[in-house]
Amino acid sequence: MAGERRAEVGEEIVSEALAAARAAQAPVDDIVGMEQYNSLPRRILVTYLPLAVFVFVLLFPFYWMAITAVKPNHQLTNYTDYSPFWVVGPTLEHIRYLFLETSYPGWLWNTILVSVASTVLALAASVFAAYAIERVRFTGARVTGLLIFLAYLVPPSILFIPLAFIVFQVGIFDSRLALILTYPTFLIPFCTWLLMGYFRSIPFELEESALVDGASRWQILTKVILPLAIPGLISAGIFAFTLSWNEFIYALTFISSSENKTVPVGVLTELVRGDIYEWGALMSGALIGSLPVVILYSFFVDYYVSSMTGAVKE
Amino acid sequence: MAGSSRGGLIYWLTESRNGLGLIFMLPAAVFLLCLLTYPLGLGVWLGFTDARIGREGIFVGLENYIWLFNDSVFRLSVFNTIFYTVVASVLKFGLGLWLALILNEKLPLKNFFRAIVLLPWVVPTVLSALAFWWIFDSQFSIISWVLMKWGLISAPINFLGEPWNARWSVIAANVWRGIPFVAISLLAGLQTIPQSLNEAAALDGATAWQRFRRVTLPLLTPIIAVVMTFSVLFTFTDFQLIYVLTRGGPVNATHLMATLSFQRAIPGGQLGEGAAIAVAMIPFLLAAILFSFFGLQRRRWQQGGSD
Numbered sequence: 001m002a003g004e005r006r007a008e009v010g011e012e013i014v015s016e017a018l019a020a021a022r023a024a025q026a027p028v029d030d031i032v033g034m035e036q037y038n039s040l041p042r043r044i045l046v047t048y049l050p051l052a053v054f055v056f057v058l059l060f061p062f063y064w065m066a067i068t069a070v071k072p073n074h075q076l077t078n079y080t081d082y083s084p085f086w087v088v089g090p091t092l093e094h095i096r097y098l099f100l101e102t103s104y105p106g107w108l109w110n111t112i113l114v115s116v117a118s119t120v121l122a123l124a125a126s127v128f129a130a131y132a133i134e135r136v137r138f139t140g141a142r143v144t145g146l147l148i149f150l151a152y153l154v155p156p157s158i159l160f161i162p163l164a165f166i167v168f169q170v171g172i173f174d175s176r177l178a179l180i181l182t183y184p185t186f187l188i189p190f191c192t193w194l195l196m197g198y199f200r201s202i203p204f205e206l207e208e209s210a211l212v213d214g215a216s217r218w219q220i221l222t223k224v225i226l227p228l229a230i231p232g233l234i235s236a237g238i239f240a241f242t243l244s245w246n247e248f249i250y251a252l253t254f255i256s257s258s259e260n261k262t263v264p265v266g267v268l269t270e271l272v273r274g275d276i277y278e279w280g281a282l283m284s285g286a287l288i289g290s291l292p293v294v295i296l297y298s299f300f301v302d303y304y305v306s307s308m309t310g311a312v313k314e
Numbered sequence: 315m316a317g318s319s320r321g322g323l324i325y326w327l328t329e330s331r332n333g334l335g336l337i338f339m340l341p342a343a344v345f346l347l348c349l350l351t352y353p354l355g356l357g358v359w360l361g362f363t364d365a366r367i368g369r370e371g372i373f374v375g376l377e378n379y380i381w382l383f384n385d386s387v388f389r390l391s392v393f394n395t396i397f398y399t400v401v402a403s404v405l406k407f408g409l410g411l412w413l414a415l416i417l418n419e420k421l422p423l424k425n426f427f428r429a430i431v432l433l434p435w436v437v438p439t440v441l442s443a444l445a446f447w448w449i450f451d452s453q454f455s456i457i458s459w460v461l462m463k464w465g466l467i468s469a470p471i472n473f474l475g476e477p478w479n480a481r482w483s484v485i486a487a488n489v490w491r492g493i494p495f496v497a498i499s500l501l502a503g504l505q506t507i508p509q510s511l512n513e514a515a516a517l518d519g520a521t522a523w524q525r526f527r528r529v530t531l532p533l534l535t536p537i538i539a540v541v542m543t544f545s546v547l548f549t550f551t552d553f554q555l556i557y558v559l560t561r562g563g564p565v566n567a568t569h570l571m572a573t574l575s576f577q578r579a580i581p582g583g584q585l586g587e588g589a590a591i592a593v594a595m596i597p598f599l600l601a602a603i604l605f606s607f608f609g610l611q612r613r614r615w616q617q618g619g620s621d
């Protein structure tokens with residue numbers, strides 16, 4: 001029913017609009033299409049005010065995290081003598097404690113190591129796979145592409161139990177290697193899918209002319225395609241790095257000793273002791289653990305947004 | 315296909331489409347077959363066994379599933395998961411679309427807003443969930459403090475200590491984290507819609523609501539389908555937020571299937587039972603994917619047919 005009605009969408013809009021205008025005799029300022037005709041009060045009410053609320057809500061937890069991280073202990077829960085939204089005499093005590101009296105530096109190092117290694121592994125495998133699916137076009141390339149996409153939809157919360165079983169049997173339980181080898185299971189499908197989209201945008205003619213000039217497949221890949229695909233590789237790499245940095249459930253399941261933990265797992269399992277929450281240390285741990293991805297993100301925000309939207313548009 | 319001589323094989327592997335395809339696909343395929351396909355099958359198998367940590371189980375048929383079916387905690391977790399997914403997805407969609415529409419307007423500092431809005435999505439979930447844990451603290455919650463200051467409530471809200479409070483609190487945190495993804499993706503979709511369509515509709519006298527309902531929304535439907543499929547999938551299998559904020563408590567009120575599966579399998583040691591819970595998620599996931607994908611896809615087809 002709705003589908004048929006949409007067939008005459010133009011007429012319907014006109015007739016509905018006319019009926020509405022006749023019925024209501026309302027001021028007609030809201031039927032103007034172009035934004036510049038919207039009055040300023042209206043724009044404030046409809047656009048700026050909601051935007052301000054959105055930005056406030058989306059950013060407040062970070063502000064709260066940051067302000068707690070530098071608050072001296074006596075101000076942390078004393079809301080009567082000190083305004084909770086501000087800090088008098090910020091301190092680096094929590095951060096000092098974090099770096100000198102906990103295993104935090106080790107967790108940071110583990111997270112960097114695991115993220116970089118699994119990103120490199122995943123990128124190497126994905127570049128070849130994406131190129132093969134998109135450009136070599138072997139028999140069954142379409143189906144393989146679809147399977148890769150389906151592989152991305154398999155959530156880690158279904159896989160972690162059997163993977164723990166495998167990791168245990170292989171004998172790499174409680175080692176960084178376990179994470180380096182399991183993270184590519186979600187990185188490869190993602191990177192391959194992203195790079196496939198990227199390779200698709202490189203004109204065939206470039207490859208063909210290289211082929212005519214006598215280049216081998218390998219030369220075409222390394223001398224023609226890869227240099228052109230560098231922006232795609234960068235965004236795939238940033239995404240993969242961020243995804244591995246943020247990974248939690250595998251790291252929680254496969255790692256038991258403190259010196260092998262990653263930042264998210266370490267902060268949660270080691271800094272929370274009993275009933276005494278050291279909020280200052282916890283929040284500085286969260287803040288510093290977030291900084292690397294935020295910095296990376298801020299440098300490559302354009303790559304990030306465009307490849308994210310690009311991946312969605314597929 | 316392959317040459318009879320050794321040289322022929324090398325030639326086949328390096329120059330023919332299928333040979334080269336095989337070589338290039340090999341690293342990714344080995345990884346995914348060994349660490350994705352095999353574990354998936356192993357997980358289904360483990361669900362039929364009584365495996366424990368450090369002990370290979372024996373086949374027990376449907377025992378785990380029958381046991382789970384009669385387990386009130388499991389049934390509660392199914393309810394929680396569905397409730398969590400439906401409410402959080404609807405809110406993420408509504409608020410995300412709203413934010414996308416705002417960001418699609420002419421704004422000063424547009425790129426800046428787009429960049430900062432995406433922050434909750436970039437920061438590791440566990441670490442932002444810790445901030446929410448602190449914001450939801452039973453005694454020193456900043457939200458309670460502000461509400462008390464304004465005289466709206468007289469005692470701090472026990473955000474994570476009461477079943478329904480806890481459910482709404484974790485949903486709020488999940489929505490907070492999910493809005494940026496939905497908004498930025500839908501914004502990308504909005505920008506592919508030609509402004510001329512909106513202007514034409516406006517000249518024909520369409521109101522803002524009619525332009526949104528009859529022009530923008532139909533053209534956005536394909537992207538909505540993809541984005542919401544992903545969103546539903548990630549919400550349904552969510553683990554991190556719950557694990558940080560409540561660990562399934564109070565009295566299992568926020569246990570999702572993923573957290574229950576973890577709790578039974580890893581600290582509890584019942585690998586078989588945990589695997590069965592994880593496997594029980596698969597039909598729901600498939601249903602959710604099919605529903606959100608085909609449900610929205612069909613409408614696009616209708617529109618395509620009517621154009």
